[in-house]
Amino acid sequence: DVKVTQSSRYLVKRTGEKVFLECVQDMDHENMFWYRQDPGLGLRLIYFSYDVKMKEKGDIPEGYSVSREKKERFSLILESASTNQTSMYLCASGTGGLDSPLHFGNGTRLTVT
Amino acid sequence: AQSVTQPDIHITVSEGASLELRCNYSYGATPYLFWYVQSPGQGLQLLLKYFSGDTLVQGIKGFEAEFKRSQSSFNLRKPSVHWSDAAEYFCAVGLSYNTDKLIFGTGTRLQVFP
Numbered sequence: 001d002v003k004v005t006q007s008s009r010y011l012v013k014r015t016g017e018k019v020f021l022e023c024v025q026d027m028d029h030e031n032m033f034w035y036r037q038d039p040g041l042g043l044r045l046i047y048f049s050y051d052v053k054m055k056e057k058g059d060i061p062e063g064y065s066v067s068r069e070k071k072e073r074f075s076l077i078l079e080s081a082s083t084n085q086t087s088m089y090l091c092a093s094g095t096g097g098l099d100s101p102l103h104f105g106n107g108t109r110l111t112v113t
Numbered sequence: 114a115q116s117v118t119q120p121d122i123h124i125t126v127s128e129g130a131s132l133e134l135r136c137n138y139s140y141g142a143t144p145y146l147f148w149y150v151q152s153p154g155q156g157l158q159l160l161l162k163y164f165s166g167d168t169l170v171q172g173i174k175g176f177e178a179e180f181k182r183s184q185s186s187f188n189l190r191k192p193s194v195h196w197s198d199a200a201e202y203f204c205a206v207g208l209s210y211n212t213d214k215l216i217f218g219t220g221t222r223l224q225v226f227p
Contacts, residue, residue, distance in 0.1 A: 096211070
């Protein structure tokens with residue numbers, strides 16, 4: 001079974017802090033994604049990556065950056081956390097085509113105070 | 114622009130009752146359509162998908178969905194809901210077969226009463 005592991009289930013950070021959210025997948029998937037989930041807004045794509053060291057902006061990249069130094073790991077970085085970044089963050093990985101489903105982690109609930 | 118609309122934010126049904134969750138999409142080309150479920154504290158799990166062919170597709174956990182091109186809809190159904198079906202349900206559209214980038218709807222939260 002594919003496993004996508006997000007390192008923290010809950011995080012509480014202060015405004016202005018630099019925050020790292022980590023995601024690791026164990027199935028050698030090419031593609032990895034970071035989504036943000038908010039009530040009434042569904043899942044919105046922040047960034048995605050099709051290969052190591054490769055990244056593309058999603059629909060809401062402002063205030064975020066990403067890093068993919070190894071194929072299995074995709075990090076989401078909040079350079080200077082703000083209260084409006086309080087949210088649930090979901091990582092996903094996939095093979096690169098629609099014939100196989102995306103596999104999601106259980107999410108990291110981030111609170112910025 | 115491509116979009117997915119789930120008009121029902123929250124639905125409550127009694128256990129054993131039938132269920133229909135609505136999904137409408139806006140996309141010019143042939144859509145690739147999905148339903149995912151998110152149980153409390155979990156990530157999303159694929160229920161079913163539609164690419165082409167038979168417009169009625171079967172999924173896991175007894176769910177099915179029907180693609181209606183004329184209505185731009187892909188509604189999810191289950192004839193008899195179980196308490197364990199309480200979750201959030203997301204409809205999604207894929208833009209291209211060769212990429213797994215998806216656009217998700219806003220979700221419908223299903224509550225099941227005994």
